[in-house]
Amino acid sequence: MNDSRRTFIRSLGRAAVAVALGGVAVALGRRYAGRRSVWQLDPHKCIACGRCATQCVMAPSAVKCVHAFGMCGYCDLCTGYFPPEPPSLTTAAENQLCPVGAIQRRFVEDPYFEYTINESLCIGCGKCVKGCGAFGNGSLYLQARHDRCLNCNECAIAQSCPADAWRRVPAEEPYRVKDRPSQDQKG
Amino acid sequence: MSQKSRPLSFQFPISSFRLRFPFLRFILLLLALGLFAGLLQAAERFPPPDFSSGYQIPAGNFPAGVAVWREWGDVLLLAGALSLASWLAIKRRSRALILSLAVLSLLYFGFYRRGCVCVIGSIQNVAVALTNPGVVLPLSLLAFFLLPLIFALFFGRVFCSAVCPQGAIQEAVLVKPVRLPEWLARPLEWLPFLTLTLGILTAATGCGFMICRHDPFIGIFRLGGPRVILSIGFLFLVLSTFIGRPYCRFACPYGALLRLVSFLSWRPVTITPDECIRCGLCAEACPYGAINTPVPDEVARDRQTGKGTLRWILLAFPLLLMGGGALGYVSGSAIARLHPGVRMADYEQARPSLVSDRNLPERLAVYRQAGGAISELQRQADQVIQRVRWGALAAGVFMAGVIGFSLIGTWVRRAQPDWRADPARCVGCGRCFRYCPREFRRLRAAGSSPGGLTT
Numbered sequence: 001m002n003d004s005r006r007t008f009i010r011s012l013g014r015a016a017v018a019v020a021l022g023g024v025a026v027a028l029g030r031r032y033a034g035r036r037s038v039w040q041l042d043p044h045k046c047i048a049c050g051r052c053a054t055q056c057v058m059a060p061s062a063v064k065c066v067h068a069f070g071m072c073g074y075c076d077l078c079t080g081y082f083p084p085e086p087p088s089l090t091t092a093a094e095n096q097l098c099p100v101g102a103i104q105r106r107f108v109e110d111p112y113f114e115y116t117i118n119e120s121l122c123i124g125c126g127k128c129v130k131g132c133g134a135f136g137n138g139s140l141y142l143q144a145r146h147d148r149c150l151n152c153n154e155c156a157i158a159q160s161c162p163a164d165a166w167r168r169v170p171a172e173e174p175y176r177v178k179d180r181p182s183q184d185q186k187g
Numbered sequence: 188m189s190q191k192s193r194p195l196s197f198q199f200p201i202s203s204f205r206l207r208f209p210f211l212r213f214i215l216l217l218l219a220l221g222l223f224a225g226l227l228q229a230a231e232r233f234p235p236p237d238f239s240s241g242y243q244i245p246a247g248n249f250p251a252g253v254a255v256w257r258e259w260g261d262v263l264l265l266a267g268a269l270s271l272a273s274w275l276a277i278k279r280r281s282r283a284l285i286l287s288l289a290v291l292s293l294l295y296f297g298f299y300r301r302g303c304v305c306v307i308g309s310i311q312n313v314a315v316a317l318t319n320p321g322v323v324l325p326l327s328l329l330a331f332f333l334l335p336l337i338f339a340l341f342f343g344r345v346f347c348s349a350v351c352p353q354g355a356i357q358e359a360v361l362v363k364p365v366r367l368p369e370w371l372a373r374p375l376e377w378l379p380f381l382t383l384t385l386g387i388l389t390a391a392t393g394c395g396f397m398i399c400r401h402d403p404f405i406g407i408f409r410l411g412g413p414r415v416i417l418s419i420g421f422l423f424l425v426l427s428t429f430i431g432r433p434y435c436r437f438a439c440p441y442g443a444l445l446r447l448v449s450f451l452s453w454r455p456v457t458i459t460p461d462e463c464i465r466c467g468l469c470a471e472a473c474p475y476g477a478i479n480t481p482v483p484d485e486v487a488r489d490r491q492t493g494k495g496t497l498r499w500i501l502l503a504f505p506l507l508l509m510g511g512g513a514l515g516y517v518s519g520s521a522i523a524r525l526h527p528g529v530r531m532a533d534y535e536q537a538r539p540s541l542v543s544d545r546n547l548p549e550r551l552a553v554y555r556q557a558g559g560a561i562s563e564l565q566r567q568a569d570q571v572i573q574r575v576r577w578g579a580l581a582a583g584v585f586m587a588g589v590i591g592f593s594l595i596g597t598w599v600r601r602a603q604p605d606w607r608a609d610p611a612r613c614v615g616c617g618r619c620f621r622y623c624p625r626e627f628r629r630l631r632a633a634g635s636s637p638g639g640l641t642t
Contacts, residue, residue, distance in 0.1 A: 013451040025333055028316050028324050036325045038252050047553060051546075057301075057409055067567045073233025081496055109240040114243075137233055147250035150301055153308045154396035159527075162549035168323060174252035 036171035039155045043141035044182040045165035048126035048133065052142055055157040056124070062148035063124035063157065065102070065117045068178045071139035074112035080132030080140045081105055081115055097127050119145070133182065141178045219610070260326040261304055265334055265350065268292055269513040272349035272615070273342040276456045280630060281619035285348055289355035297352030302408035305352065306331050307441040308399045310383070311390035318391040335441070339448040343455035347435055347445065348615030351402050354435050358616060363467075364474030365429045372476050375437040376612075380589045383440035384582035392575045394525035398440055431474030435614060446611040455610035457625035458619045463605035470606060472622035477612035484602045497598055507587045515583020519576030523568075526575070532568035535561055636640060 041052070041063070050065035077089060081103050086095040091105050102121035106114045117140075123143060132140040158166030169176065194255030213500035235244075239600065268288065275285045296302070309332040316324035347354045367375070386398040399405070403420040426433045435442050458469045458478065470478040523529050524541045531554065533540055534547045554564065608619070619624050 009453055014340060014453060017336075017448055017451060021333055021336055021340075024317070025329065028313065028329050029326060031316075031320070031324075036255070036258070036327075037323045047549075049549060057412065059411060066247060066249075068247065070235060072235065074236050075233055108242050109238060109413065112236050112238065112242075114242075114245075119248075135232075143249075145250055148254040150303050152303050152399070153305070153312065154399050159395065159400075160546050162546045163553045164550075171252050171255075175249045177247065177249070 011059040028111055038144075038146060038151050038174045039149060039158065039166060040144055040169045040174060041142060041157075041161070041165045041177050042167065042176050043143070043165075043178045044162045044176075046126075046129070046142055047163045047165075048055070048130040048142065049162055050125050050127070051160050051162070052157050053123050053125040055160050057150065057152060057156050058144050058148055060122075061124040061157075062144050063142050063149070064119050064122040064145050064148075065124065065126070065128055065140055066143045066178075067115060068139045069114075069116050070136050070179065072115065073137050073139075074108060074114060075136065076111045078105070078113065078115055078132070079135040083131075097131055099123070099125060099127065103128060109177070115140075125129035138181050143175055145176050145178065206353070208606075220423075241506040258304075258325065260302070262327050262334075263328045263600060264295065265306075265331060268331070268350045268490075269334060269338045269345060272345040273338060276345055276348055276615040276617060277342055277454065280421060280617065280626070282620055283616045285615070286358065289358055289412055290347040292350050293352045293355035293359065296350075297356065297408045301354065301478050302402065302405045304331055305399075305402075306335055306346065306487075307353065307397045308396065310440055310444070311386055311396045311398055314387040316450055336444060336448050339445050339452055341453045343449045343452045343610045344442075344445045344614050345456070347432075347442065348456075348617070351441075352408065353439070354432060354614065355403070356404055356407065356424070357432040357434060360424055360427050361431055361474060363429050364431050365473065366476055367430065369476070373437075373597070377586070377590055377593060378437050379439050379443035379446070381441040381586060384585055386440045388522065388575065388578045388582050389525055392523070392526065392578055393528075394523065394571075394575065395527075397525070403434060403438075432562065432614065436475065436612075449610045449613075452610050456608060456613055456617075458606065458608055459623045459629065461625040461629050463607075464625060465604075465606065466624060468622045468624065469608075469619040472618045473608075474618070475612055475614060475616070477609050477614070478619065479603065479607050479609050481605055482600045482603045484604075497595070500595055500598065504591050507591050508584050510534040511583040511585075511587025511590075512580045513583070514581040515581070515586070516576050518583075519579035520572055522579055523572040524570045526568075528564065529568040529571050532561075532565045535564065 024088055053061050056062050068071055081097060082089065082095055083097045088095060093101065096103070100121045102118045102123075104116045104118055106116065108114045126142050129140045129142055132138055268291075272285065273290055275281060275288060296305070296407060304327075309328050312324055312328050313332050316322045331355050335350070338345055349355070366638065382398065386396075389395055389397045401416070401419075403416065404424045405420075406417040407420045407424070411417075423434050465481060467480075521541055524533065527544070527550065530547060531551055532542065534544075555561075566626060620630065
């Protein structure tokens, strides 16, 4: 008698848990069907503080510099490539702002130079981004590269980002491609 | 005009580079543009050149994101591993195979997937999605949250036994099990409920994913990470060599959920499907204290006379709940300091900080630069604090309830003639199988070797 009552109560409990789990599944599943998201940073909010290089759980970081060639001025004196007051405007190591020499400078035609990011070297420190944004067109910008990004539950960079630039974006459009100058570079 | 000419007035020493004719023309163009600075919004400082050499502007290179099939592949793997673990623990009953599956899961979900995607962490995503209607929750993540619970409803904690990488890494290093006394183990078992409620509370109120941030094994899976987390991970590993699964039993928030569900499970893992001969050898083998001692009929009846005591406990129960709620409400404002917005407001008001955050000055500078008002910051911070306080009140009541029921559980004992695995505590490691003489004989008769790994 006692035993069958307990069995009955346990079955009731099981049913209650099943209903609760089903409720969660239906409530959330219906609302979010088919929508996936990944982490990405908004280049217009980014202040190139350098934390992307150090905070990412990946080493080197999943964040790398991207070049919007369409925005680039192809300057000879590129402030993303050269530090302030470079000894000379050549590709010698002492003239380069990039700590790992990941930017390739190639002569196109007088007086224009093309700058390409060697992604295998880039560590996502954003030094070039800062230089280009401060005095140039802002065509260099940082993006989480989705061939490297683990898409962590809570992005470690996003936690420490002082500019609050990180958001989850739809997985179908995983990049925030920059095609216009940022607000603070306007006018 | 001032801003337009800034790139040039920044000035490298003019002698350090040769001005070429197009460059001069460029300066003139810039000066002219500068006159229209007020009219022209967002003009480039250096307009993209018109190339005469036929140079083609390269297109950007953007590697594809995570493929959909991979996400669902993980869900299929999880479901497959859970089914296999259930079969191994309940039908096949082989400790060696259970441990092998656990090691495979550790290699895939732990080291290969680097601990992300993770069933334990999915609690937070579900909590966020349930409390914030606008949040996107991938269906695969929902499946990760639900599948182990559904299996627990049927077969107990088979997820812990051979699928969870965090469980597997502890199981694999347990070489010299020491049994913790009940008076110590039981209060420690309240802690997972605390991490569960705090994890849900902090995630739902935007204070961050504390479960992920404090996962001790994530640093080991990724072979690197913050030094504090790595040291906690190694501490847990060292503890795991003699205390069975300290994280699973005394910290894991998902373990708390599984306990609640497994308690009701339909067909949990048993020591033997045969008759118990009451030798008690199984309890010697269990490092998790998950095998309940038989309670003779007389003792049970004796306990029944203790109903008076139980009545007092039940009277004290509302007081316990109220105390828990009050404690939660009071600690709410401290918990709210995990929220970066609240910390920013604190910093602005020069209030002493409970949580150190080196990013605050820069965060505030950017906030101000974007035109954010400090009064708005304070208002939002107050809102967060209020939300966390009420959430913490609920969490406190829940915790008091857990502790209360756990204490009542020590008083109420029903008659139970056999040694029995406690479905809430049993993680289905399979150690007891070959220790049980009946099971040993049964397995040998069935043609499978009950031997194998000894620990």
